[in-house]
Amino acid sequence: MIRYISTRGAAPPVDFRAATMAGLAPDGGLYLPDRLPHLTGEDIAALAGLDYAATAQRIMQPFVGDAVPAADLLALCRTAYGRFDHAAVTPLIQLDGRHWLLELFHGPTLAFKDVALQLLGLLLERFLAGSDRHLTVIGATSGDTGSAAIHGLAGIDRLDIFMLHPRGRVSDVQRRQMTTVLAPNVHNLAIEGDFDTAQALVKRMFGDPDIAGRYALTAVNSINWARLLAQVVYYFYAAVRLGAPHRPVAFSVPTGNFGDVFAGYVAARMGLPIARLVVATNVNDVLHRALETGDYAPAGVVETATPSMDIAVSSNFERLLFEEGGRNGTALSDQMADFAAAGRVGLTPEQRGGIARRFASVRVDGDEMAMALRWAHERSGQLIDPHTAIGLSAAQRIDLDPAIPIVTLATAHPAKFRDAVERASGNRPGLPPRVGDLFAREERCTAIPGTYDALTRYLREHATPAA
Numbered sequence: 001m002i003r004y005i006s007t008r009g010a011a012p013p014v015d016f017r018a019a020t021m022a023g024l025a026p027d028g029g030l031y032l033p034d035r036l037p038h039l040t041g042e043d044i045a046a047l048a049g050l051d052y053a054a055t056a057q058r059i060m061q062p063f064v065g066d067a068v069p070a071a072d073l074l075a076l077c078r079t080a081y082g083r084f085d086h087a088a089v090t091p092l093i094q095l096d097g098r099h100w101l102l103e104l105f106h107g108p109t110l111a112f113k114d115v116a117l118q119l120l121g122l123l124l125e126r127f128l129a130g131s132d133r134h135l136t137v138i139g140a141t142s143g144d145t146g147s148a149a150i151h152g153l154a155g156i157d158r159l160d161i162f163m164l165h166p167r168g169r170v171s172d173v174q175r176r177q178m179t180t181v182l183a184p185n186v187h188n189l190a191i192e193g194d195f196d197t198a199q200a201l202v203k204r205m206f207g208d209p210d211i212a213g214r215y216a217l218t219a220v221n222s223i224n225w226a227r228l229l230a231q232v233v234y235y236f237y238a239a240v241r242l243g244a245p246h247r248p249v250a251f252s253v254p255t256g257n258f259g260d261v262f263a264g265y266v267a268a269r270m271g272l273p274i275a276r277l278v279v280a281t282n283v284n285d286v287l288h289r290a291l292e293t294g295d296y297a298p299a300g301v302v303e304t305a306t307p308s309m310d311i312a313v314s315s316n317f318e319r320l321l322f323e324e325g326g327r328n329g330t331a332l333s334d335q336m337a338d339f340a341a342a343g344r345v346g347l348t349p350e351q352r353g354g355i356a357r358r359f360a361s362v363r364v365d366g367d368e369m370a371m372a373l374r375w376a377h378e379r380s381g382q383l384i385d386p387h388t389a390i391g392l393s394a395a396q397r398i399d400l401d402p403a404i405p406i407v408t409l410a411t412a413h414p415a416k417f418r419d420a421v422e423r424a425s426g427n428r429p430g431l432p433p434r435v436g437d438l439f440a441r442e443e444r445c446t447a448i449p450g451t452y453d454a455l456t457r458y459l460r461e462h463a464t465p466a467a
């Protein structure tokens with residue numbers, strides 16, 4: 001059975017249930033499976049006959065093991081993906097002979113995060129039902145994770161969620177999707193600072209014995225392995241529909257925290273013929289620079305029309321460094337300590353070589369994003385969101401055999417970023433029926449300074465201790 005090990009090598013291996021409920025490993029590392037199951041060409045071809053929920057169960061079961069029996073996992077997937085308003089759950093849209101969009105935004109909060117967080121909510125609810133524990137979910141969001149997590153976890157018994165977003169730096173739709181959920185277990189905190197301020201505060205809490213010892217903390221950001229696992233599924237689902245295993249497919253992924261594209265890497269390592277994974281960044285380009293130069297050196301973040309990607313420190317890059325560094329927890333732990341001390345770290349030749357075999361990267365600025373957005377609109381009559389346009393622009397510029405189809409992950413519905421879409425295209429997307437009365441709903445949110453003291457004070461006043 002698959003066990004979960006920490007990238008930092010100093011935490012005991014655990015099963016899927018424990019890894020999911022913990023979020024982050026106790027040594028500060030990120031959980032990864034101790035081995036990846038391999039799918040043969042025949043296994044992959046057999047996925048063609050399955051719908052989305054059945055594909056999800058088939059891909060995830062080896063990772064989940066007996067933490068959830070097969071029939072139950074399938075039922076959870078049917079419930080989670082039954083909440084999407086497209087029969088294909090994640091439909092593929094063709095733009096031209098080569099370019100495709102994989103629409104991941106048909107869930108309750110109109111972003112790809114729903115694919116994982118609808119299921120994660122159900123998994124946490126099930127795991128809690130079989131225990132006498134209370135969980136405190138603590139998360140940081142630049143807009144999409146927060147709304148998807150809140151919609152996945154609102155109302156769950158014995159679970160509270162504290163979601164930090166950078167005040168004034170998320171779109172009005174993103175904010176309201178969070179702050180209009182008034183369930184008593186939901187706490188929205190608007191902090192002074194940017195997403196990295198919020199993410200650093202959250203990570204610090206996990207390493208603080210005073211806090212982590214008092215509350216059973218868990219994470220719903222992509223540092224939680226279960227988030228990524230659910231995202232591996234749509235790479236298989238899309239590639240099979242485009243001819244895998246007989247034809248390789250490339251993916252272009254707009255990314256900030258490296259979670260979504262790392263899920264594609266996992267799919268490739270499991271045997272899916274992925275010709276290339278394109279890391280598409282906006283001008284906050286730490287990932288592009290790391291891939292180009294081998295120097296992982298976060299810099300200050302500037303505000304852009306693609307706020308979900310306005311991130312300096314990319315949490316899941318640690319997972320890639322672990323995988324491509326020979327899965328050596330001690331070496332990775334030293335590398336991360338150097339990173340913490342110097343604020344930058346050099347990749348080893350082994351890491352650079354491994355990464356170059358699977359990934360390419362493109363930095364896309366605001367004008368290039370707007371051009372891709374307009375191109376998609378002219379080509380398909382469809383508005384795309386600015387993050388998707390970053391991915392599409394990168395896909396158009398990548399040097400790849402033209403016979404290989406390239407799928408851009410359409411990570412959010414354009415209505416989530418109405419102002420930016422209108423600025424780029426002159427067209428304002430309407431709000432889909434799902435969120436039609438969003439602007440008439442009451443909001444609840446607490447503004448706090450972006451300091452550890454302010455956050456822990458709030459938590460002590462509002463969270464439930466573990467025992």
Ligand SMILES: N[C@@H](CCOP(=O)(O)O)C(=O)O
Nearest residue numbers: 141142143144145221222308
């Ligand atoms: N873009 C994200 C930032 C957090 O990413 P996650 O995938 O680690 O949850 C957001 O929308 O909040």
